[in-house]
Amino acid sequence: MTTLSDVRPDPVDLAQALLACPTVTPEEGGALALIEEILAPRGFAVHRPVFREADTPDVENLFAAIGGGSRHLVFAGHTDVVPPGDLAAWRHPPFAAALEDGLLYGRGAVDMKGGIAAFLAAALDFLADHGPDFDGRISFLITGDEEGPSVNGTVKLLAWAKERGERFSGAIVGEPTNPRALGDQIKIGRRGSLSGIITLRGVQGHVAYPHLADNPLRALPAVLTALMDPPLDAGTADFQPSNLEVTSAETDTKVVNVIPAKVELRFNVRFNDLWTADSLKAEIAARLARAADLPSLRREGLGPIETGLVFLPVVSDVFLTQAPDLVQTLSAAVARVTGRTPELGTGGGTSDARFIKDYCPVVEFGLVGDTMHQIDERVPVQDLRTLAAIYRQFLEDYFA
Numbered sequence: 001m002t003t004l005s006d007v008r009p010d011p012v013d014l015a016q017a018l019l020a021c022p023t024v025t026p027e028e029g030g031a032l033a034l035i036e037e038i039l040a041p042r043g044f045a046v047h048r049p050v051f052r053e054a055d056t057p058d059v060e061n062l063f064a065a066i067g068g069g070s071r072h073l074v075f076a077g078h079t080d081v082v083p084p085g086d087l088a089a090w091r092h093p094p095f096a097a098a099l100e101d102g103l104l105y106g107r108g109a110v111d112m113k114g115g116i117a118a119f120l121a122a123a124l125d126f127l128a129d130h131g132p133d134f135d136g137r138i139s140f141l142i143t144g145d146e147e148g149p150s151v152n153g154t155v156k157l158l159a160w161a162k163e164r165g166e167r168f169s170g171a172i173v174g175e176p177t178n179p180r181a182l183g184d185q186i187k188i189g190r191r192g193s194l195s196g197i198i199t200l201r202g203v204q205g206h207v208a209y210p211h212l213a214d215n216p217l218r219a220l221p222a223v224l225t226a227l228m229d230p231p232l233d234a235g236t237a238d239f240q241p242s243n244l245e246v247t248s249a250e251t252d253t254k255v256v257n258v259i260p261a262k263v264e265l266r267f268n269v270r271f272n273d274l275w276t277a278d279s280l281k282a283e284i285a286a287r288l289a290r291a292a293d294l295p296s297l298r299r300e301g302l303g304p305i306e307t308g309l310v311f312l313p314v315v316s317d318v319f320l321t322q323a324p325d326l327v328q329t330l331s332a333a334v335a336r337v338t339g340r341t342p343e344l345g346t347g348g349g350t351s352d353a354r355f356i357k358d359y360c361p362v363v364e365f366g367l368v369g370d371t372m373h374q375i376d377e378r379v380p381v382q383d384l385r386t387l388a389a390i391y392r393q394f395l396e397d398y399f400a
Contacts, residue, residue, distance in 0.1 A: 004038055007128045011388040012104065012381045014038070014117035019097035019106035023079050025148035026057040031079035031113070035120070035142065039064045042124060043132050044140075049160055051152035059152035063161055065139035066127065072137040072167060073398060075119045076154065076356055077174045078146030081108040082373050089375045102381055109379040111372035115174025116142065118367075118384055122391035126399075136399040139166070146352055150314075154352040158359055168360035170326040170398075172391075173353045176369030177345075182383050183338035183390075187364035188327055189320035189346040190354060191239055191270045194280055198223070198288060199308035204253070204261035213259040219292070219305040220249065220263070226291035227284070232271070238320055239272030239346050244284070270349075277315045285309055316354040320346065323361035325398070330363060333393040337386060365390075 002010040004017060023029035036046045046064040084094035084107045092098035094107040104114070123138055141161065145153025178184040200223065205213025224246060232242040246267045251260035271280050292305045321327060327344065334342045342365075356362040367387060371377045 004034075005041075008125050009038070009121060011118045011121035011384045012099075014120050015104060015109070015114050015379070015384055016097040016099070018079065018113040018117055019104070019108055020095055021079070022095045023081055023108070023144065024083050025080040025146075026059045026144055026152075027080070028060045028144055029079075032060055032062045032142065032144065035062055035064070035079075035116075035140065038120060038124075039066075039140070042066075042127065049157065051156040051160075053151050056149050056151045059143065059145040059148075061144060061153060061157045062142040063139065063157060065137060065166070066132050067134060067137035069134065069136035069399075070169075071135070071399060072139065072169045073395070074139045074141050074168045074171045074356075074360070075123070075174065076141045076171055076352055076362075077112050077116045077119075078143045078153070078352070079108070079113060079116065080144040080147050081111070081113075082147050085375055091376050094377075099381070103378045104381055104384070105376060105378045107377055109371070109377045110176045110367040110369055111377070112174050112176060112366055114379045114384055115176070115366035115387065118387040119172070119174055119391050121388040122395060125388075125392050126395040130399075134399055138395070139168075141171075143352065150352070155355045158355055162359065170323060171353075171356045171360050171362040172330070172394075173351055173356065173362060173364040174366040175351050175353075175364045176367045176372050177348075177364050178366070178368040179370070180368065181340070182368055182386050183334045183340035183342055184368075185343045185345045186327065186330055186334070187346065187348065187353075188322075188344045189238065190316070190318070190348070190350055191242070191272050191346065192275070192277065192318035193268065193270055193316040193350050194277055194311065195266070195268045195314070196284070196309060196311040198265040198267065199262055199310075200265070201262045201306040201308070202260070205259045207257050207259055210259065215259045216263045216305065217251070217260065222294050223265070223288065223291045223307075226287045227267070232269070232280075232283070233274050236272050236274060239318070242269060242271040242275060242280075244269045271318060273318050273320065275318070277317065281311055316350045319354070319357045321357070321361045321363055326361050326363055329397050330365060330394050333390050333397060334365070337390045337393055
């Protein structure tokens with residue numbers, strides 16, 4: 001076992017130390033302090049800015065950089081984790097960083113303290129061989145707000161770094177990207193994300209006197225059908241089909257003998273490059289208007305069902321990274337270390353890559369994500385060492 005003060009610390013030791021930090025969003029929990037403790041003595045300039053905004057928690061972040069070359073690679077990640085859930089259900093306490101039978105247990109093991117540990121180990125090993133004057137620049141851009149509102153984290157840390165004159169050539173986000181085995185997949189893009197609220201309004205009344213009321217729930221079948229049928233598209237060469245999912249339907253009454261005055265539908269759309277946020281908003285509005293005007297939704301003496309549509313302000317744009325020096329170099333490193341040729345994918349949810357794409361080409365590659373956010377989240381220790389070896393090979397080739 002190495003120690004964190006060694007020139008070439010082991011990624012498993014680094015992961016254990018990070019997992020022992022209780023960092024449920026937005027708590028720093030000692031993780032950023034630990035990273036500073038590791039990087040600062042090795043020549044990194046380390047900053048830990050705190051960002052704040054009304055109605056959101058203050059969030060501490062970390063930016064650390066070394067090297068003066070123009071080719072600047074940034075590794076992005078987050079130390080914050082989702083709540084562990086039922087503590088009694090865990091095989092080992094979620095912040096005990098327990099090792100058992102070749103597995104490292106802990107909240108954040110794969111999402112994504114393990115990825116941070118692997119890149120830390122790779123970067124320090126690279127610097128041990130090449131020194132700080134390697135004709136390039138390596139930085140860590142680490143937030144504590146990825147699993148939370150994502151307001152006071154990466155998006156502001158990127159702007160802060162740009163104001164200080166930092167310019168990035170490429171970025172790797174260490175999110176868990178592999179579905180089955182390490183080396184299966186590199187994510188080179190993501191579908192966009194758009195959310196909103198639809199309101200169907202009627203007239204509240206007693207269920208025994210429906211002629212004196214107007215139940216908005218009668219519109220649900222037609223509205224749901226119009227929103228999702230026909231499908232938005234069939235997908236593209238680079239992206240899965242766009243899909244709209246209604247995630248909740250709530251009324252303003254909680255009793256069984258009152259017809260509600262309104263029902264709210266919350267929905268989210270994951271959309272591909274056939275759409276922009278604006279064109280998708282127009283399509284959803286048109287579908288809703290057609291559904292509301294159906295003759296079947298008119299009752300005697302009443303007009304079309306009254307509807308409202310509001311889109312939530314946070315929108316993630318669709319993007320695709322086409323940067324051979326980044327994508328192909330990482331693919332080659334994965335193949336050399338694992339023997340696998342990774343698929344270049346764009347599926348899954350969102351990540352902080354949606355912010356980074358506005359500053360430089362970005363890809364995502366990390367551990368196998370089969371236990372992320374689960375009870376007994378865990379990672380094979382061999383995967384940590386293999387991931388560190390992939391990152392190490394990539395650094396060698398990227399700065400060659």
